[in-house]
Amino acid sequence: xxxxxxxxxxxxxxxxxxxxxxxxxxxxxxxxxxxxxxxxxxxxxxxxxxxxxxxxxxxxxxxxxxxxxxxxxxxxxxxxxxxxxxxxxxxxxxxxxxxxxxxxxxxxxxxxxxxxxxxxxxxxxxxxxxxxxxxxxxxxxxxxxxxxxxxxxxxxxxxxxxxxxxxxxxxxxxxxxxxxxxxxxxxxxxxxxxxxxxxxxxxxxxxxxxxxxx
Amino acid sequence: xxxxxxxxxxxxxxxxxxxxxxxxxxxxxxxxxxxxxxxxxxxxxxxxxxxxxxxxxxxxxxxxxxxxxxxxxxxxxxxxxxxxxxxxxxxxxxxxxxxxxxxxxxxxxxxxxxxxxxxxxxxxxxxxxxxxxxxxxxxxxxxxxxxxxxxxxxxxxxxxxxxxxxxxxxxxxxxxxxxxxxxxxxxxxxxxxxxxxxxxxxxxxxxxxxxxxx
DNA sequence: TAGCACTTTCGTACGCTGTATAAACTCGCG
DNA sequence: CGCGAGTTTATACAGCGTACGAAAGTGCTA
Numbered sequence: 246x247x248x249x250x251x252x253x254x255x256x257x258x259x260x261x262x263x264x265x266x267x268x269x270x271x272x273x274x275x276x277x278x279x280x281x282x283x284x285x286x287x288x289x290x291x292x293x294x295x296x297x298x299x300x301x302x303x304x305x306x307x308x309x310x311x312x313x314x315x316x317x318x319x320x321x322x323x324x325x326x327x328x329x330x331x332x333x334x335x336x337x338x339x340x341x342x343x344x345x346x347x348x349x350x351x352x353x354x355x356x357x358x359x360x361x362x363x364x365x366x367x368x369x370x371x372x373x374x375x376x377x378x379x380x381x382x383x384x385x386x387x388x389x390x391x392x393x394x395x396x397x398x399x400x401x402x403x404x405x406x407x408x409x410x411x412x413x414x415x416x417x418x419x420x421x422x423x424x425x426x427x428x429x430x431x432x433x434x435x436x437x438x439x440x441x442x443x444x445x446x447x448x449x450x451x452x453x454x455x456x457x458x459x
Numbered sequence: 460x461x462x463x464x465x466x467x468x469x470x471x472x473x474x475x476x477x478x479x480x481x482x483x484x485x486x487x488x489x490x491x492x493x494x495x496x497x498x499x500x501x502x503x504x505x506x507x508x509x510x511x512x513x514x515x516x517x518x519x520x521x522x523x524x525x526x527x528x529x530x531x532x533x534x535x536x537x538x539x540x541x542x543x544x545x546x547x548x549x550x551x552x553x554x555x556x557x558x559x560x561x562x563x564x565x566x567x568x569x570x571x572x573x574x575x576x577x578x579x580x581x582x583x584x585x586x587x588x589x590x591x592x593x594x595x596x597x598x599x600x601x602x603x604x605x606x607x608x609x610x611x612x613x614x615x616x617x618x619x620x621x622x623x624x625x626x627x628x629x630x631x632x633x634x635x636x637x638x639x640x641x642x643x644x645x646x647x648x649x650x651x652x653x654x655x656x657x658x659x660x661x662x663x664x665x666x667x668x669x670x671x672x673x
Numbered sequence: 674t675a676g677c678a679c680t681t682t683c684g685t686a687c688g689c690t691g692t693a694t695a696a697a698c699t700c701g702c703g
Numbered sequence: 704c705g706c707g708a709g710t711t712t713a714t715a716c717a718g719c720g721t722a723c724g725a726a727a728g729t730g731c732t733a
Contacts, residue, residue: 246681270720280683282721291720342553344606349632352641359640373644378596378659381603385595392558418563426573427566430587445592452666460710484691496692497711505691675733682727690719697712703705 247279249287253297257334260298265336268294295340300348302337305330307353312360316457317450319361323354324383324446331387338391341384367457375453382449386442461493463501467511471548474512479550482508509554514562516551519544521567526574530671531664533575537568538597538660545601552605555598581671589667596663600656 255276260268270291271281288294306326312319331337358379362372419428435441469490474482484505485495502508520540526533545551572593576586633642649655 269718271718282684283682285721286681339556342555342602342605344609347629352629352632352638356638356641363640369640369643370649372640373649374655374658377603377655378662381599381659382592382596382663383599384602385598385600388556388598389591389595391556395558415561415566418566424566424570426577426583426586427570429583435584435587441588441591444588445595448592448666448670449596449663450666451669452662452664455665455669456662483689485689494712496713499692500710677732678730680727680729682725684725685723687722688720691717693716694714695712696714697710699710700708702707 247277247283247287249297251277252284252287252294253301256294257298257301260336261334265339268336270294292345295343296345296348299337299340299345300350302330302334303348303350303354305333307350308357312357316361316365317454320358320379320450321443321446323358323361324379327383328387328390328442331391332394335391335395338388341388365457375457378453379449382446386445390442461491461497461501463511465491466498466501466508467515470508471512471515474550475548479553482550484508506559509557510559510562513551513554513559514564516544516548517562517564517568519547521564522571526571530575530579531668534572534593534664535657535660537572537575538593541597542601542604542656545605546608549605549609552602555602579671589671592667593663596660600659604656 252273256268256273259272259276270284273294274281274284284294288297306323308322308326313322355376358376359372362375367375415431418424419431422428466487470482470487473486473490484498487508488495488498498508502511520537522536522540527536569590572590573586576589581589629645632638633645
């Protein structure tokens with residue numbers, strides 16, 4: 246007999262390997278050697294399946310045992326986990342604007358983030374606001390990173406063909422001289438892109454720290 | 460005769476009024492009193508239309524004339540513009556993880572952001588990194604805001620029915636006592652959510668400022 | 674063992690999507 | 704006028720989510 250967990254696992258496997266677009270009800274069913282409508286005994290709509298997938302990978306962000314002492318270290322750890330999860334499951338980025346329901350693991354994740362502010366004498370509302378800034382930055386970063394990592398080899402040949410067509414058009418605009426500041430960045434590229442996560446994150450934490458002391 | 464601009468305008472009107480899902484080739488064509496395939500004389504694929512829509516609303520973020528003096532004021536202005544655009548066109552949030560090609564107005568917008576760092580003696584790479592942090596925060600914020608504003612009345616009755624079903628489930632989890640820090644936030648809500656944009660943004664800018672002086 | 678209730682599975686079908694293909698129509702130019 | 708180029712169109716295909724109702728399987732009770 247099928248289980249909800251097996252369905253979610255199969256869907257995640259497909260999304261990991263072939264992207265979110267490959268996750269269709271019929272396809273997930275096929276991978277489980279079942280017919281499409283069978284899945285609807287376990288989920289109500291596809292949206293539910295996506296929410297379950299998100300909550301499943303949210304579990305991978307959870308830290309077992311006590312958090313590191315120090316709010317910065319705790320948040321850094323949680324942020325690294327979060328980033329790793331999106332790198333493992335890049336389809337997560339494509340689901341970010343779609344407002345899937347949050348599940349138990351998502352709640353646990355938020356609770357752990359809130360716990361980072363324990364014992365600092367920060368009231369709940371302030372902690373929540375710090376967290377919002379932190380979360381917003383994380384969201385933006387992981388989405389951008391997923392796009393940048395995905396773009397060069399999106400769908401193999403198809404995508405490099407598109408790039409080959411799109412590039413000259415952009416290049417033409419750039420060469421027009423309208424973008425003196427942007428042009429060198431595009432032509433020369435940005436070195437050490439991989440360090441930028443920790444660096445940017447620390448800048449944001451610095452901004453928070455300044456107000457945490459006040 | 461149809462024009463590319465008219466097609467893009469019609470698509471944006473539909474998205475504004477009924478959301479991104481309502482934007483189908485057939486529907487846009489119908490609003491223009493044309494048949495579906497007619498649009499394909501002006502765009503190559505639907506993805507192109509979406510990219511054109513994005514670039515069209517990117518124009519609304521552009522500042523005419525000189526930027527305010529002072530990098531903070533300049534970035535604040537651009538950030539406010541960006542937020543307003545997403546509030547006017549909430550479907551933008553749903554397109555954020557999808558990597559549509561950037562167009563001329565998108566490039567102009569980035570160029571304006573880079574211009575905010577003019578005359579500060581910051582090298583290009585550093586300015587770029589500052590901008591990345593700023594952009595990532597903005598991305599995260601506008602997506603979250605769009606979701607929060609959209610969620611309560613997503614699709615009228617349908618959505619409040621879903622909420623009525625989903626709520627008890629979450630409530631049950633919360634009442635289980637596993638989330639001592641999160642529970643009060645959900646039960647009591649977060650006051651003054653509207654001020655949080657400027658506040659969070661300023662914290663991020665504070666973080667940047669600390670390193671800009673070094 | 675037989676029957677019944679219930680769950681799980683499945684076939685079929687509907688309306689929708691993006692878009693390939695090729696035919697028809699329109700229009701300015703030689 | 705005729706022709707070629709560009710625009711519009713009908714038709715069709717493969718795929719999607721999922722509503723509906725029947726079939727098959729499972730387990731409990733008499």
